[in-house]
Amino acid sequence: xxxxxxxxxxxxxxxxxxxxxxxxxxxxxxxxxxxxxxxxxxxxxxxxxxxxxxxxxxxxxxxxxxxxxxxxxxxxxxxxxxxxxxxxxxxxxxxxxxxxxxxxxxxxxxxxxxxxxxxxxxxxxxxxxxxxxxxxxxxxxxxxxxx
Numbered sequence: 001x002x003x004x005x006x007x008x009x010x011x012x013x014x015x016x017x018x019x020x021x022x023x024x025x026x027x028x029x030x031x032x033x034x035x036x037x038x039x040x041x042x043x044x045x046x047x048x049x050x051x052x053x054x055x056x057x058x059x060x061x062x063x064x065x066x067x068x069x070x071x072x073x074x075x076x077x078x079x080x081x082x083x084x085x086x087x088x089x090x091x092x093x094x095x096x097x098x099x100x101x102x103x104x105x106x107x108x109x110x111x112x113x114x115x116x117x118x119x120x121x122x123x124x125x126x127x128x129x130x131x132x133x134x135x136x137x138x139x140x141x142x143x144x145x146x147x
Contacts (some may be wrong), residue, residue: 003030003115007039007089010069014092015121017062018044024097024128027106028115029131040115042092045128049080056083056094063087097128123146 003011006041019027023044029068032039046052056074063069085092090109093105 002113003032003039004089007032008115010063010067010090011040011042011115012089012118013066014042014059014090015044015117017059017126018042018055018094019118019120021058022051022124022126023055023094024123025100025126026117026121028117029109030110030115031109031112034112038086038089038091039088041105041109042090042106043046043088043095043100044124045095045097047097047128049096052083052096053077053080054065056085056092058086059092059094100128102142 015026015028023046025045026042028040028042030040044055046055060071060074069087071085071087074083075086076083081096082103082147083094085094095103095105
């Protein structure tokens with residue numbers, strides 16, 4: 001079994017929306033062979049809670065406006081560290097970068113086929129590590145100046 005055309009359409013639109021809001025490390029998996037409850041997962045992350053919420057809001061708005069899709073469930077809004085949007089056909093996970101590293105959902109789904117995403121979404125790969133390195137360098141520089 002493979003993800004349906006509708007699922008692929010939802011994933012593509014959600015991935016583009018995430019990329020447009022500067023999400024990091026956007027990736028999607030076809031989980032239809034291992035899960036009966038959904039066809040695909042979309043994973044994305046951001047370095048702060050405000051951006052996590054902004055990405056989720058953009059995904060939800062674009063899927064509603066362009067494809068008439070509304071989530072049946074939205075979880076994690078209060079803390080905005082890991083927000084899940086359940087569209088039945090797909091599940092979107094937008095995580096704070098720290099949660100993304102800690103929970104490492106990619107390891108759980110690495111045996112599932114990766115889905116093709118728009119070029120803008122693919123270009124987000126490695127942005128989380130790049131951001132962390134920049135922050136680390138800035139912190140080291142600041143600490144060095146305080147000595």
